[in-house]
Amino acid sequence: MFVRLVYESFRRQKRRKLLAGAAITLGVTVATAMIAVATDIGDKINRELRTIGANLLVTPQEDTLDVEIGGVNLKPPSDGAFLNEADLPKIKGTFWHNNITGFAPMLPVNVALQSDAKTENVTLLGTYFAKRVAFGKEEFTTGVRSTHPWWKVSGAWPDDNSHDVLLGERLAVRLSAKPGDELAVSGRELRVSGILSTGGSEDDQIVAPLSLAQEILGKPGAVRRVYVSALTKPEDALARRDPKSMSGSIYDRWYCSPYPQSIAFQLQEAIPHSHAEQIRQVAQNEGAVLTRIEGLIFLVTLAALFASALAVSAAMATAIFERRAEVGLMKALGAGRLAVASVFFAEATLLAIIGGFVGFAAGGLLAHQIGRSIFNSEIAIPPVLLPVILAIAVIVTFAGSAAAIRKAVALDPVFALRGEL
């Protein structure tokens, strides 16, 4: 009888059930989409923040002081220590290799640039543009095009294995050179493939493939410093502690968290004779920005959950209120409070589960669309979320119906059947 009551209720009151079901579905859709966006927003914004540049810098351990003003290196060229280029792919072998979005080695070399019988001392900066590097079986592309996205080139980016170079904007104006011209640099003829504009000191420099800079310097495999761009977690009290003072389990937790400090520590382990450090301007501030945005979206998600809960309860309350006559009839026929309430609760559960499933699918689609249109990348919904969402849907539907059901159960059948109040 109970099952038939519920079944017939669904079969005969299709319009009403559809309305209540639609409200639940919409509520669950919004909730799912917002939870998915909120869990993924940190990663998405983290990637956007990488456009500000690398957040870690690897230098040789025994390095002498940089003597550099306005991008002009005043240190004797052979002075100081170097890193070995062959060690660089090991960056991709560290624990947090998936968080490292790219790296770019740098090797500044002082060269003599001949133009119109004059000789000028300029800096030639060797680096990777978009070099294919292999680590084990894994192949990846890295270089300034991913770590320094604000570098703009008019003309073409040089190939990493060529002898083509980029000419800094201000230097190009001074020499009135354009893409395709040849430069006489330290006895070599180099072709300018493009004009580089960075807004920084590189505007006065020549930027060349790393192998060319090493050849000019006469030190194959030499790298002065490496800029590493990594997705990091905002710093907290644990992050700032000295790893040497930690006990085993705390050390493990520190090591396995993507703090700027622990990634720097791992880079130092991976590259022999190196010193890795966070670039505080980038690393410190991105933590702050990230925390703010995550907090904002978290609060907005709470508001969304609240609004959907309210919409679901409003729809359920209206649906139950409309069925006073039915309740009156059931009670007149001798149904107890428990029997009446359990019919309504069974219906609510059924509605919540159906609405939950449909809403979860729709919410996934919606999150996907938001990811596509705002971040140009996927927002994936973990399937673990499904039972959580279903449980929330059932609880909210129950809570929303509870007040209305209590009122319906307390109704005097006489008044209810006469349609008064």
Place this chain on the structure above:
Amino acid sequence: MGVSNSAQEVAAGRAQSPHTSMFVRMLIRAAVLRRGRAASALFAMVVAAAVATAMLNLYVDVQAKLRREFRNYGANIILVGRDGASLPADALSPVETVLAGRGVAAPFALVVARTSDGQPIVVAGADFDRVRQLDRWWSVSNWPAAPQQALVGVRAVSVVSPKNQPFDLSFQGHVIHLTSAGTVQTGAAEDSRVYLSLADFSSWTGVQASTIEVAATGSPEEIAAVMHQLEQTIPAADVTPVRQIMEGEARVLGKTRATVLAAAALIILTAALCVLSTLMGWVFDRRRDFAIMKALGASNLLLNGFFAAEAAALGATGAVIGFILGIGIAAWIGRVNFHAPVVPRFSVLPFVLAGSMVVTLLSAILPISLLRRVQPAVILRGE
């Protein structure tokens, strides 16, 4: 409460206000007599308007809030003396005039000096008070307070003052005697430098500031305007934007704003639907009132007008209360998340008001147009 009593009250009320029309009386009585349902409809409206107000407020304000966060990245404009020359000695005051309080500017001067054992080292002159405001990421153990005190980069420590002893630096034959007040760590070029106060620096080297770093607040257009003004007031300087900061900021702000907008749209839609279903239930529930009025000869126009006026009054009341509540929520979110309240945006009010009216009118008109097709007798008989 006795019937006669209330009838007397009503009669007294009528005598005192003879101009109160039947229409207004019906509106008021409808709300008073069915307090419970009217209150639940109003509650739904208030919550929806509050959530909508809070979301719109956040959407308008989030940009300003995040811009402030991004100013912690330091300078977004750099002034450099043209062709490596120093800036004019009084360059800072016109910069301050152009900024007019909307940003921070800090002058820097740089030379290569020699340590007592002849090693080259970059020495910088800086205004420490301004640097503290501009470059908040500098990790400084102790800021210099007295003259002849220096701030030493963590990598420079081993070269100039490994045992924290006083040290000498020489530049073109002039020697300065310094003590180390503390160390600075940034992970960048600053680590290899020694910083002095500008006064010490210029009396020692005779070199004036060559760079002014400016962190200007505002929208990209406002920053472009500041740059243009700086170029005009200080023709001896090259004014360049710090492109990675500007571009990164624009991207992150744009995406965050778009996400908040999408969320706001979803939330407002849900809230509107909540109001719609509650109100439709309320109006539907009063089909008897409707039928009696119709049976007594009310025209369709009057009936529509009555329910529309009721809905509009509910919408307006709900919107105003909700607006006040929503401003409170937005301010709370601002305080919790950004440690600064979100400024109330009264420009949001007309939108909330108009939106509430549209939703309430819609939820009144929809059931009425359904009921109109039914004979009053059928409704009065129940079903």
